[in-house]
Amino acid sequence: MLLKLALKRIAGNGWRSVFNILILFLVLMGMLFIQGMYDGWMRTARRQKEEWEIGAGHFEHSNYDKYDSFTFKDSFAKIPDHIQELIRQNEVVPILVFSGVLYPQGRMTPISIKGIPWDQALLKIPSQMLRVKDEYPGSLPTVIGQDMARTNGLSQGDLVSMRFKDARGVFNAYDIEIVKVMATPVSSIDESQVWIDFTVLNSLVALQNSATLFILKDEATQLNLGSNWRYISQKKSLEDVLAMMKADQAGGYVVIALLLFLAMIAIFDTQILAVFKRRKEIGTLIALGMTRRQIIRLFTYEGCLYMVFGTILTAILGLPLFIHLGTKGIPLPQELSNLNVGGFSETMKSYYDPLTILFMLIMVFVLTLFASWLPAAKIARMKATQALRGKV
Amino acid sequence: MKEPLVKIRDLSKLYPTGGGGFLALSELDLDIPAGAFMALVGPSGSGKTTLLNIIGTLDSQTGGEIEVLGHKVDTLDARQSAALRAEKIGFIFQSYNLLPVYNVYENVELPLLLLKMDKAERHEAVMQALKWVGITDKMKSRPNQLSGGEGQRVSIARAMVKRPKLVLADEPTANLDTENSVNILDTMLQINEETGTTFIFATHDQKVIDYMKRVVTLIDGKKAKDDLKTGN
Numbered sequence: 001m002l003l004k005l006a007l008k009r010i011a012g013n014g015w016r017s018v019f020n021i022l023i024l025f026l027v028l029m030g031m032l033f034i035q036g037m038y039d040g041w042m043r044t045a046r047r048q049k050e051e052w053e054i055g056a057g058h059f060e061h062s063n064y065d066k067y068d069s070f071t072f073k074d075s076f077a078k079i080p081d082h083i084q085e086l087i088r089q090n091e092v093v094p095i096l097v098f099s100g101v102l103y104p105q106g107r108m109t110p111i112s113i114k115g116i117p118w119d120q121a122l123l124k125i126p127s128q129m130l131r132v133k134d135e136y137p138g139s140l141p142t143v144i145g146q147d148m149a150r151t152n153g154l155s156q157g158d159l160v161s162m163r164f165k166d167a168r169g170v171f172n173a174y175d176i177e178i179v180k181v182m183a184t185p186v187s188s189i190d191e192s193q194v195w196i197d198f199t200v201l202n203s204l205v206a207l208q209n210s211a212t213l214f215i216l217k218d219e220a221t222q223l224n225l226g227s228n229w230r231y232i233s234q235k236k237s238l239e240d241v242l243a244m245m246k247a248d249q250a251g252g253y254v255v256i257a258l259l260l261f262l263a264m265i266a267i268f269d270t271q272i273l274a275v276f277k278r279r280k281e282i283g284t285l286i287a288l289g290m291t292r293r294q295i296i297r298l299f300t301y302e303g304c305l306y307m308v309f310g311t312i313l314t315a316i317l318g319l320p321l322f323i324h325l326g327t328k329g330i331p332l333p334q335e336l337s338n339l340n341v342g343g344f345s346e347t348m349k350s351y352y353d354p355l356t357i358l359f360m361l362i363m364v365f366v367l368t369l370f371a372s373w374l375p376a377a378k379i380a381r382m383k384a385t386q387a388l389r390g391k392v
Numbered sequence: 393m394k395e396p397l398v399k400i401r402d403l404s405k406l407y408p409t410g411g412g413g414f415l416a417l418s419e420l421d422l423d424i425p426a427g428a429f430m431a432l433v434g435p436s437g438s439g440k441t442t443l444l445n446i447i448g449t450l451d452s453q454t455g456g457e458i459e460v461l462g463h464k465v466d467t468l469d470a471r472q473s474a475a476l477r478a479e480k481i482g483f484i485f486q487s488y489n490l491l492p493v494y495n496v497y498e499n500v501e502l503p504l505l506l507l508k509m510d511k512a513e514r515h516e517a518v519m520q521a522l523k524w525v526g527i528t529d530k531m532k533s534r535p536n537q538l539s540g541g542e543g544q545r546v547s548i549a550r551a552m553v554k555r556p557k558l559v560l561a562d563e564p565t566a567n568l569d570t571e572n573s574v575n576i577l578d579t580m581l582q583i584n585e586e587t588g589t590t591f592i593f594a595t596h597d598q599k600v601i602d603y604m605k606r607v608v609t610l611i612d613g614k615k616a617k618d619d620l621k622t623g624n
């Protein structure tokens with residue numbers, strides 16, 4: 001009965017109802033859009049990091065600290081024989097990391113030199129270009145990332161000299177040729193580093209078949225490496241990415257909060273700004289024999305029904321849009337993808353997690369419930385005779 | 393003798409105000425039998441609305457006793473008084489108090505929804521009530537599309553639709569011209585005579601007073617006169 005009366009109220013409110021429902025619709029759309037984009041971005045960023053850098057997980061030498069280049073000279077070991085087979089099968093990719101210095105245009109730039117087998121097919125790094133065909137090449141083919149290229153003014157075809165200490169501590173120098181500037185969205189394989197062939201780097205630093213890292217194709221692969229190695233799961237590697245994104249999401253939450261606020265205003269407006277109008281209405285309803293509980297329920301239902309209609313409208317009108325965003329995505333302007341932030345690739349695809357959507361709907365619903373209940377409860381507590389004296 | 397519909401003994405109402413409160417009603421004794429068609433008259437501030445509100449269980453007295461339809465008003469809890477109003481008491485207000493978001497039909501139907509009457513029965517009763525007040529043709533209109541006379545007729549229909557025992561009308565003609573006033577008074581008198589419904593008015597309006605079978609005059613919250621008219 002009350003539900004029916006509430007429905008009729010909404011029908012009777014005409015344009016005002018339409019306006020309220022539209023606002024709730026926009027709020028829901030906005031929230032879903034932001035959340036979907038954020039989740040999509042996060043997934044893309046994780047996938048990219050997996051494809052370019054960390055695989056399904058990796059082992060690193062226990063001395064290795066990627067933030068401290070002084071550790072590099074002690075953080076490698078000979079690849080055990082049983083792993084060679086896995087490397088051949090492309091199940092594992094070994095990477096050797098050394099530190100060095102580059103002299104682009106005479107300026108000194110400290111770098112990490114990373115060796116990756118040219119024939120690996122696990123990571124997206126274009127390692128085929130690193131293949132050295134001559135036994136004593138005049139310069140070493142090197143791949144760098146776009147950030148590295150930009151900050152040092154390097155481009156494809158450039159020759160730069162590179163100095164480094166080998167494993168025995170002897171200084172050595174070599175010319176490298178930038179054979180490719182790779183467009184990688186993962187800055188942690190890009191900034192301040194050059195990629196050369198794994199075997200070539202080994203011989204440059206007077207080693208053989210030694211590696212700092214083993215990247216795994218399959219999480220379940222057992223390497224039995226012993227205590228000199230430490231396993232870093234994919235989840236752990238992603239932690240810093242996630243932390244960064246959490247910070248970015250805070251911005252998204254502000255927008256979501258603003259949108260929610262807007263929704264509350266829409267409900268409140270109908271429910272509370274009209275207090276004086278409502279006073280007399282509520283007085284009349286009391287005179288007609290409604291209990292306070294019934295009156296509160298009536299106005300609460302009214303508020304919630306707006307929400308229900310807003311949700312239905314969102315489902316009908318929003319679904320095609322969100323499906324499009326989730327499957328086709330929206331192309332990013334060139335400037336943005338040039339920023340080279342993790343997860344920003346050419347097209348942004350949103351991602352919708354049913355649980356997240358449910359959670360957001362429940363949140364909006366609870367807030368709506370509260371926003372419609374509160375003013376009604378306040379007014380209905382008034383004495384009937386007083387309420388009746390209110391102006392129309 | 394039959395118990396009166398409303399039985400008032402030594403009733404008083406003290407409004408709490410700054411200096412010790414304001415005594416709006418005092419030493420009031422009144423019996424209103426079923427089928428009455430009567431008015432409370434008196435100068436502004438004499439307590440007419442206050443008494444009507446207490447009879448209508450919207451308020452309660454601060455002294456004395458009042459029984460309405462067999463219930464002591466001050467012993468009813470909110471739920472019971474709401475039920476009593478929903479079932480047996482109709483209100484007619486000076487400014488009609490129609491609910492603006494509902495149309496005429498829905499306004500009249502509302503009291504029946506509260507009584508959980510089924511749809512067919514409801515429809516019949518609403519149509520009957522609209523017919524009584526002669527406003528069937530406007531049943532899809534919104535209250536703001538009605539003239540004053542039409543609005544008040546809808547509010548009479550709303551009060552009558554549940555066939556209440558008692559109808560309370562506070563200044564029902566104050567916003568109406570003579571023609572419309574006479575019109576609705578005719579309607580109410582007719583309903584009173586056909587159904588035996590008790591009507592209690594509060595009014596200053598001589599046109600209303602002329603229609604009454606009984607007129608109780610209040611002055612400063614006390615009963616000053618109680619005239620039973622004959623020949624009407």
Ligand SMILES: Nc1ncnc2c1ncn2[C@@H]1O[C@H](COP(=O)(O)OP(=O)(O)OP(=O)(O)O)[C@@H](O)[C@H]1O
Pocket residue numbers: 407408409414416434435436437438439440441442443594
């Ligand atoms: N809530 C209240 N608090 C304090 N005083 C009140 C309250 N309600 C009414 N009064 C006072 O009680 C007195 C009687 O008021 P009431 O409304 O019953 O008069 P009335 O006879 O209906 O007058 P009118 O003809 O102007 O409608 C008035 O003096 C009024 O100021």
Ligand SMILES: [Mg+2]
Pocket residue numbers: 440441442562594
């Ligand atoms: Mg009055």
